[in-house]
Amino acid sequence: MFDKTLAELAAGLRNGDFTSTELTTAWLERIKAEDSKYNSYITVTEEEALAQAKAADEAIAAGTAGPFTGLPIAHKDLFCTQGVRTSCASKMLDNFISPYDGTMVAKFKQAGAVMLGKTNMDEFAMGGSNESSYYGPARNPWDTDRVPGGSSGGSGAAVAARLAPAATGSDTGGSIRQPAALCGITGLKPTYGRVSRYGMVAFASSLDQIGPMAHTAEDCAMMLNVMAGFDPMDSTSVDREVPDYTATLNEPLAGLKIGLPAEYFTDTLDAKVAEQVRNAVAEFEKMGATVKEVSLPRTELSIPAYYIIAPAEASSNLSRFDGVRYGYRCEDPKDLEDMYKRSRGEGFGEEVKRRIMVGTYALCAGYYDAYYNKAQQIRRLIQQDFAKVLEEVDVIMAPTTPHPAFKIGEKSNDPVSMYMEDIYTLSLNLAGLPGMSVPCGQVDGLPVGLQIIGNHFAEAKLLNVAHQYQQATDWHKQAPAGI
Amino acid sequence: MEWEVVIGLEIHVQLSTTTKIFSGASTAFGAEPNTQACAVDLALPGTLPVFNENALRMAVMFGLAVNAEIGKRSVFERKNYFYPDLPKGYQTTQLAEPIVGPGFVDIETEEGVQRRVRLHHAHLEEDAGKSLHEDFHGMSGIDLNRAGTPLVEIVSEPDMRSSKEAAAYARKIHAIVTTLGICDGNMAEGSMRCDCNVSVRPKGQEEYGTRTELKNINSFRFIERAIDTEVARQIDLIEDGGTVLQETRLYDPDKNQTRSMRSKEDANDYRYFPCPDLLPVVIDDSYIEAIRETLPELPDARRERFISEYKLSDYDAGVLSGYSAQADYYEAVVKACGDTKLAANWVMGELAKYLNQNDIDIKQSPVSADQLGGLLERIKDDTISGNIAKKVFETMWTDGGSADEIIEAKGLKQVTDTGAIEKIVDDVIANADKQVEQYKAAEPEKRGKMLGFFMGQVMKATGGKANPGAVTGILKKKLDALCD
Numbered sequence: 001m002f003d004k005t006l007a008e009l010a011a012g013l014r015n016g017d018f019t020s021t022e023l024t025t026a027w028l029e030r031i032k033a034e035d036s037k038y039n040s041y042i043t044v045t046e047e048e049a050l051a052q053a054k055a056a057d058e059a060i061a062a063g064t065a066g067p068f069t070g071l072p073i074a075h076k077d078l079f080c081t082q083g084v085r086t087s088c089a090s091k092m093l094d095n096f097i098s099p100y101d102g103t104m105v106a107k108f109k110q111a112g113a114v115m116l117g118k119t120n121m122d123e124f125a126m127g128g129s130n131e132s133s134y135y136g137p138a139r140n141p142w143d144t145d146r147v148p149g150g151s152s153g154g155s156g157a158a159v160a161a162r163l164a165p166a167a168t169g170s171d172t173g174g175s176i177r178q179p180a181a182l183c184g185i186t187g188l189k190p191t192y193g194r195v196s197r198y199g200m201v202a203f204a205s206s207l208d209q210i211g212p213m214a215h216t217a218e219d220c221a222m223m224l225n226v227m228a229g230f231d232p233m234d235s236t237s238v239d240r241e242v243p244d245y246t247a248t249l250n251e252p253l254a255g256l257k258i259g260l261p262a263e264y265f266t267d268t269l270d271a272k273v274a275e276q277v278r279n280a281v282a283e284f285e286k287m288g289a290t291v292k293e294v295s296l297p298r299t300e301l302s303i304p305a306y307y308i309i310a311p312a313e314a315s316s317n318l319s320r321f322d323g324v325r326y327g328y329r330c331e332d333p334k335d336l337e338d339m340y341k342r343s344r345g346e347g348f349g350e351e352v353k354r355r356i357m358v359g360t361y362a363l364c365a366g367y368y369d370a371y372y373n374k375a376q377q378i379r380r381l382i383q384q385d386f387a388k389v390l391e392e393v394d395v396i397m398a399p400t401t402p403h404p405a406f407k408i409g410e411k412s413n414d415p416v417s418m419y420m421e422d423i424y425t426l427s428l429n430l431a432g433l434p435g436m437s438v439p440c441g442q443v444d445g446l447p448v449g450l451q452i453i454g455n456h457f458a459e460a461k462l463l464n465v466a467h468q469y470q471q472a473t474d475w476h477k478q479a480p481a482g483i
Numbered sequence: 484m485e486w487e488v489v490i491g492l493e494i495h496v497q498l499s500t501t502t503k504i505f506s507g508a509s510t511a512f513g514a515e516p517n518t519q520a521c522a523v524d525l526a527l528p529g530t531l532p533v534f535n536e537n538a539l540r541m542a543v544m545f546g547l548a549v550n551a552e553i554g555k556r557s558v559f560e561r562k563n564y565f566y567p568d569l570p571k572g573y574q575t576t577q578l579a580e581p582i583v584g585p586g587f588v589d590i591e592t593e594e595g596v597q598r599r600v601r602l603h604h605a606h607l608e609e610d611a612g613k614s615l616h617e618d619f620h621g622m623s624g625i626d627l628n629r630a631g632t633p634l635v636e637i638v639s640e641p642d643m644r645s646s647k648e649a650a651a652y653a654r655k656i657h658a659i660v661t662t663l664g665i666c667d668g669n670m671a672e673g674s675m676r677c678d679c680n681v682s683v684r685p686k687g688q689e690e691y692g693t694r695t696e697l698k699n700i701n702s703f704r705f706i707e708r709a710i711d712t713e714v715a716r717q718i719d720l721i722e723d724g725g726t727v728l729q730e731t732r733l734y735d736p737d738k739n740q741t742r743s744m745r746s747k748e749d750a751n752d753y754r755y756f757p758c759p760d761l762l763p764v765v766i767d768d769s770y771i772e773a774i775r776e777t778l779p780e781l782p783d784a785r786r787e788r789f790i791s792e793y794k795l796s797d798y799d800a801g802v803l804s805g806y807s808a809q810a811d812y813y814e815a816v817v818k819a820c821g822d823t824k825l826a827a828n829w830v831m832g833e834l835a836k837y838l839n840q841n842d843i844d845i846k847q848s849p850v851s852a853d854q855l856g857g858l859l860e861r862i863k864d865d866t867i868s869g870n871i872a873k874k875v876f877e878t879m880w881t882d883g884g885s886a887d888e889i890i891e892a893k894g895l896k897q898v899t900d901t902g903a904i905e906k907i908v909d910d911v912i913a914n915a916d917k918q919v920e921q922y923k924a925a926e927p928e929k930r931g932k933m934l935g936f937f938m939g940q941v942m943k944a945t946g947g948k949a950n951p952g953a954v955t956g957i958l959k960k961k962l963d964a965l966c967d
Contacts, residue, residue: 080529093528100522102529201528205759234531235761313759316561319572320526324625340565363563363754372756
């Protein structure tokens with residue numbers, strides 16, 4: 001049961017092979033038994049899950065079930081869930097029980113999904129290793145001494161360790177794709193505006209996007225069918241028709257034009273990772289795709305641009321955590337200023353404070369043009385580079401990360417080297433483009449991700465391409481030793 | 484030395500939308516604290532703003548009314564600072580690309596000084612909540628009902644040269660926004676609040692002096708007094724060899740003085756940047772023109788019409804058109820009684836006196852325009868005299884009722900029966916030998932003035948109900964007959 005995909009579990013529920021309550025109980029028991037090894041959950045919502053499973057079974061019996069009814073999933077702990085702690089893996093929100101459901105969470109509820117719990121993450125989604133969590137790092141099921149990636153590291157670890165059939169994540173600079181790659185699962189960051197951000201605790205509003213993390217492209221398609229769509233509560237969500245993403249998974253790929261950006265295959269990239277990615281591309285050639293080299297000349301600039309824009313927005317977004325209305329407030333404040341300083345000083349972790357300071361600095365009156373405006377100019381150039389390439393090819397293929405999972409603690413004292421791990425993922429967020437990470441091989445027993453990048457709103461194409469690859473290969477079916 | 488005063492105003496106008504600028508919560512005034520603050524207003528994690536199009540429409544109406552360029556593309560920015568009644572830690576406002584560009588209004592002071600005041604721009608923003616410093620035992624309470632109420636901030640150029648001009652400008656803005664119906668104009672409830680930038684310079688000097696900003700003044704009278712006080716302070720300071728510091732000052736109306744709140748050095752760096760949660764607001768000419776079609780008659784046009792159509796004096800027309808509710812009331816009275824001058828005198832006289840004494844807005848007047856019109860009709864048709872009408876009005880104000888009902892109930896109907904008046908006049912003359920002798924002895928051209936005594940006696944005898952015109956005629960006839 002734990003090796004089944006969402007699609008297979010859905011078929012089992014429909015056929016009456018098992019009930020949602022049986023399914024949910026089994027997963028909850030497995031979480032209880034196994035998660036101490038991975039620390040992938042911050043909160044397990046057993047009671048809610050069983051109640052939702054019961055309701056799902058009733059819907060199935062009554063014949064009112066939809067394709068997602070009764071399927072258990074986990075939500076990253078930065079999505080507001082009514083009546084359930086939404087901590088963002090921060091001391092600041094350790095005591096925060098959201099009084100409302102975010103739009104995406106509400107959509108899954110409406111679709112009849114069962115929420116198993118809330119997954120671990122980097123604090124406020126700031127990080128690429130899950131080490132900045134107030135609740136301790138999540139661990140990579142392929143090697144528990146290694147990071148699962150981040151910031152959606154708990155979701156990545158939970159799915160890889162078969163502690164959830166699928167999970168939601170958020171991606172601001174690679175936070176779905178990078179943990180998907182390092183944990184050997186499939187993840188999709190949709191186009192900016194495709195999924196409502198209402199109810200997602202904001203990190204960097206112009207870059208944040210919610211997406212699915214699962215074993216297969218097909219499962220991601222099923223999830224995106226639930227998540228996607230215009231939301232009047234999110235002014236940046238796009239009013240555009242949502243196709244059935246499962247309907248086009250089997251389109252043939254003959255004639256598909258693939259671009260390989262030269263700037264992604266340099267010394268920065270681990271040679272063994274490069275080899276796995278090239279092997280994957282060769283697989284597409286067998287299916288009739290053509291491959292050409294393309295250029296994304298501003299790739300290197302994406303890191304400095306991103307690390308101005310994201311912290312700048314974050315410094316403002318995180319101002320609301322002031323100890324006044326909710327969240328952490330320091331003991332016995334002397335006065336207002338003392339309350340602000342200590343509540344924020346004690347409530348936020350190191351990486352969050354680092355980014356707030358960087359962002360505050362970048363927005364200061366005297367530096368605004370030199371940093372923030374310049375970064376926005378670079379952002380526009382990066383968008384143009386992608387637009388030009390995507391006129392010539394259907395999809396861009398590249399590695400998701402330069403290396404497989406690194407050791408816990410290896411980079412935690414060197415933020416810049418940690419930031420460099422995001423080099424292949426950041427620029428998509430700057431350009432607002434959709435991207436997937438699909439398992440495409442292993443290096444020294446650790447999974448490697450193939451990144452597939454498409455044009456705005458080309459999610460159906462990306463899922464189609466990934467699904468066809470997964471029909472021809474079985475990297476997505478590999479499980480870590482002992483699972 | 485002769486000094487010139489330079490004043491620029493920033494006026495915050497609360498727009499009368501039913502819901503907030505970025506959330507669906509109500510904007511009604513006076514509710515229990517925090518009962519009109521939803522998840523967005525509380526800045527709960529994960530919430531996002533959605534722009535209220537009504538606020539946009541109202542801002543465009545304002546821009547059109549002040550002859551301004553309308554921003555086809557306007558951008559919300561975040562103004563970042565920490566304060567407990569600012570839930571998000573930033574105020575969403577506009578800076579580089581506001582909805583209303585440069586415009587102007589023409590003003591006239593009570594003394595007849597006319598001036599064109601240019602507007603630098605006007606922008607949309609959200610109001611903050613309120614800190615409540617009483618009743619919390621050494622702590623402060625926060626009420627977020629007001630947080631997110633839409634504001635238009637109207638920024639003038641430093642074009643005013645006296646406190647009276649500043650007050651006239653503020654009155655003009657008040658007249659415009661209330662005429663447009665985009666603000667309830669209630670200054671006591673903070674619907675319109677004013678920051679005054681004040682500096683002085685030697686007359687003839689081109690360069691501006693250092694300015695101070697007087698914060699949050701909420702009445703026209705206080706605008707004048709605060710500026711006068713601050714101007715005197717600045718001049719004294721400079722003449723004593725000191726220098727004015729650029730700072731924000733607070734006006735204390737009880738002590739009639741200004742005191743320093745914070746200096747320029749303490750000023751925040753607000754770290755403005757475009758709000759990534761809101762798209763730029765893009766509108767086209769057809770949107771703007773559709774709004775232009777809906778604009779009501781504006782105060783300047785109404786004033787001109789009052790002069791040409793109702794034959795009012797410049798002054799009366801200016802006062803009556805200066806506040807839209809008053810102008811509406813006046814026109815309703817005119818419609819009811821058909822006498823433009825009489826209506827003007829009563830609306831600006833007796834009614835205004837009662838409203839002021841009781842601190843009531845004309846919209847809440849206990850005497851309706853129809854009631855007042857009915858009363859004025861009875862003056863016109865000689866049913867009652869002007870003096871009796873004041874008594875009727877007083878009854879109307881306190882007890883209600885139509886003029887006819889009150890006149891009937893109190894028996895105030897004027898006596899116009901000449902026979903009855905002649906009899907009373909005969910009695911008065913018979914009992915006033917001394918005054919009659921004086922009348923007879925007087926030069927004929929001075930006799931007119933001496934009628935007053937007899938008139939008073941007749942009125943006394945009739946309880947004021949005798950028709951004054953008729954009495955005068957009869958008195959004159961009878962007294963003059965005695966002189967022959």
